[in-house]
Structure formats: structure tokens, C-alpha cells
Amino acid sequence: MSTLINRLDLNLLRVFDAVMEERSVLRAGQRICVSQSAVSHALSRLREMIGDDLFVRTTTGMQPTARALQMAPLIREAWKSIECAIELPKFDPCSSTRRFTVAVSDFVTTVVVPDLLGLLKQEAPQVDLALRSDNILDLIEQLDFGHIDVAVGSFSEIPDRFRSRPLFSCDDVLVAHRLRRLGRITHDTLATLTMATVSTHGGGGGDGFVSAHGLGRRSEMFDRMALERAFRGSKRKPRLALSLPHFLALPALLEDSELVAIVPRPLAARLARVHPLSMHELPYETAAMDVAVLWSERSFGDAAQDWLRGMLTQATASLRPATVGTESPTLCPPPASLRRIAADA
Template sequence: MSIQLASIDLNLLLVLHTVLTERSVVRASERLHVTASAISNGLARLRTLLGDPLVTRKGRGIVPTPRALALAPALARSLREMELALDALPFDPPSCARTFTLAVADAGQLTWGPRIAARMASELPNARLRVVGIDSLVSLGDLSSGEVDLHIGLAGRGPGLHVEPLLEERTVLVARRAHPLRGRRLSARALGELQHVGVEMVPGKSFRDVVGAAYARAGVRRDVVMTVPTFTAAIAVVAECDLVTTLPASLAEGAGTRLGVRELDAPFPSHTVKLALCWHERTHVDPAARFFRTLVRQGVLGRGS
């Protein structure tokens, strides 16, 4: 006879386990804080479901049937595993072997990635870090899907989303080292004559649009002649021609010279982008996820708290 687990009240399995452990209906009722009649009724329901007496009376105690004895080890093991899973055991970072997924733009991967990796190696030595681009929030699903644990970027909105302000990142306009306008103080008119490479990491919510809004507020028309999905792609293009692009200042200062670009002297549209840590309610109270968020926060901010 095939029995579907969904057809069984799981409390009945706890009743059977306790009766088999105590070898007494009365002691089982005391342990489970219910009446003896409730235990007897539970056993009766199980007998009907399983087609077996399960236990028979012997004096003041009970004797398990062969079927009950066969079930006893599986019941004990399953209930113990469930207890361990539900028990709020202290989180032990050195023994954590989980894989954490962080979604962050390539600028953050270059500037904060090494610091985050160093902290992972020091504080979560057995864990794994998977870093994906912002576009992965589209291809893998949003933070509620379970594919991404933490996102660093522009603050989002949505059901169950937690957002923690992280830092304000200044942006700068950069060009190749030998650009004709390098070393000159640019006027609004000169800025309006430049041709730009825009960075659009996620369609419909792009860094390009944020920068464009800053230009618009300054009254300067921004001529975007090329759009790329990453900051490093924008740098690669700008380093080889007279196009310009806007980068986070930390990337321009930390790797710009090495990658072949330098900041232009422009009165605007330097502005700040507010970045946040974003995660879903599903991991909000999880000890490992909370530890990982602290580790990433410290890595980005470059401090121990």
C-alpha cells in the first residue's frame, strides 16, 4: 500500500515516536502535555492509515508490532534532524561552507572586490563568494528568487526588499591621456560639444540615465553616441579615441591611470550617486547572511565596523 505523506497529520508521527520511546500511553501523554485519550485517538488514526495495530497492550505497558519497530529508527532520526534544523545554533563563521552571491557593477568589483575577498579569506575561510554583474538581477531574477544574496547599487523598491544606505559615490568625467582638451578648464559650451560613451548596465535603470539627469540639471546637452554595459568597456573605448565617459571617482582614481584615462577639469556635472546595500526579507534574520552583509559593508567602507 502506497501512503502519501501529505495525507498524514505529522503530529501523529510524533505521537507514535513518543509512545515507542516511553513504552506507555500515559507517559507519552505526560511528555507531550496532552491527555491519554488524545494519544489513544492518535494511535487509532495511524492504525487506520497504516493498516497495522502498531502497538498492543501488555500489562500496564505496550508492545510494538514488527511494523512499528521498523518505523522507530526512521522516526527517531527524522525528528532529531528536524530538531537540529529548527534549533537556533550559534553561527560559526570559520566552519560556514556556504556560497554567497553578490551583485555589483564592475566598478565595485575593481575597487571593493579585493577588500571583500580579503575579508572573506580571513573571516569566512570555508565559504565561497560568487560575484555577478548588476544585469544578473534581471537574468537570475530579483532578490526574492534566492539566486542573489546581496546587491550593491542604486536603491531599489519592491515587496520584502531591505535597503541600507551605504555611501555616496562622486562621479567624474574622464578622457584618454592624450585627449585634446586634457589640462584645460572646460566651459559649458565645450562640455556640450563632447561625445560620450554611456554605461547602461540594466535596461530601464541605467547609470547613463542618472548621469544624463545631472547634465540636464546643469543645462548641458549630453551627446551619447555609444552605449556599453560596463564601466571597463567604456574605459576601453575612451582610452583609444576622443570620446569621453563618466565614471565613479573611486574607479577613476584607483585604476583610471593604469587603464589609460584621466579626469577632465570640468566645473560640472560632477555629482554623487547614492549607493545602498539591498537584500530580501528571506535572508533578513539569517545569521550567515547577516554576517556576510557586515563583511561586505566593512570591505566597501574599508573599516572594521
């Protein structure tokens, strides 16, 4: 790097650009909010550094020399580049062709993505969405490297370099084929049933979560502990005959067998709309499953990422309870077990 560049004060270029535009020391000072004497002093310093008069005072104003005319377009472009580098980036969803990558389970795909796609169609018709399984082992690494923009799921703990925002909470219900006509489910009825459940991420510990690289993720997609408490000491218990790695096959399995299934309430409601399934309340209370969006701290200040998280919040509005007396939905509180939850700045 030349000695001249090392000595250069960027404010001198700002003054040069203003005088070139205004052709007046007075107006240039007004434009950049400095005094007329400060502009004159800056020009004197720049003339000494460059070795050229740069501007000559005439009856029609400050006229640039040949050297100044040569410098002007280059300095203007350089100044614009500096401004772009230090200003917050802007994001226009209407014209953007960006492709966002989101890690999700089939549960989230079913209950969230349809509404998300509807929003994208309205607000960002050229934005593309790539969905990846949240079951990948290197999810943390993928988020760290920016290969995945956000992950949506149920987390029990997150590393300090990540942030999370709650989206919605839900409890468990029972689903069965409509022809079974189970009616109201009691403990005795439940004890006679053969069930299917879903466990992701390779199973889980006693609390239904697995942890890898500091990220705790929900593994069992139903409240097993609540079920076990409900039948503690009972001679007869429901049989958990089938454990699946995803929800995809459940509708077909429930149609062709005596199976029933315990699933999250929003998923049951979606499945019942398009399949001959009925939804039943369980005869015991289940803990809420908290679903949140997770992202890396490295994306702070990325306007596109902020917008994406906002879209996810809007897309899950119908899954959150409405505040009494208001029209806007309220965010559910964050999971109690999370060590660190932070909303967007």
C-alpha cells in the first residue's frame, strides 16, 4: 500500500466530492454540515497530498482541474462502496430471488410450511425455499457455516452462539380411523388400544430429548412421561406397538390396521382435514411441546434473515392463542428449559 494511502483521511475525499458537486466551498460545507473554513482547510490538505490545485476559484464558482476531473468518478464510486460496506444491508422481498434453506421435521412441514408458502406467494413471489431434514447430525455445523439459514423445531438447550425465538406450543391428542368410532376416550378405553408413536433423532433419553454439540433436540414426539404417569400402578396399559421415525406413514397405517396414534394437536387437525381420521382428547394432561426458530448469531444484521424469521412468526400465528380483547396473536413464552432465548434485535 502506498505512503499516500496510509496518510489519507477519508474526510478529505468527502469534501472533494461535495465541492465537485456544488462548485462552491460554502454550499459544499452546508451539504456535509461543516464550516466554510473547514472545507477550505480540507482542500488545502488534499492539494498538498495530491500535488495539484484540484479546484480554481472563478467568477462562476470553483472549477475543477484536469486532475480533479480524472479523480472525481473514481472517488465517487469509492465513496459509494464505502457507504454500502458500512450501512445496514437492505432487503426487498418483492424483487428478491434469494433462496432460503430451512431445516424442519415433517411435523413442521405439515403444519407450518403451507401457510409460509402462502405468505411468500403474496410478499416475495420470486423467493425460493429449500427444506432440509432437521434430523441431520451436523445441524449445528450447517447453521454455523450458513448452509442452513434457520432450523424450526423443539429444543431443550442451545449453544451460546445461537439465538432462538418461540413460535408456538401444542399438546398431544389421539388420532384414529373414523370408522373405529371411539367416542370419548377414558383410561380404560386407552388401556385397550394399540398405539403408534414417533421418535426422531435416533431415540432419546428419559426426558425425550437428545443432545449433540451442545444442542438439545426433542426426540420423542409425544409426552411419554405423562402417559406413563397416567397408567402408573395400573394392571393394564396401552401397548406401544409401533415406533416410527416420522409422521409421513401414519395416515396409511391408521387406515389399514387397528392402530391409533398420539400426535401433536396441530398435526392431528391437519391430517383430519385430508384423511378419514378422527381426533380425540386424551384422558390425561400432557406437557406442551414448544416449537421455536433457531439461528446462528453470525446472521445478526442480515435483513433477509430478519425478514425470514418474521415470515415464520406470521405463518404460525394461527397456532398461537389470541390475546383476549385484541386482534393480534400473542407469542407463547419460551421453553422453560432453554438456557438462552433471545428475540430479534
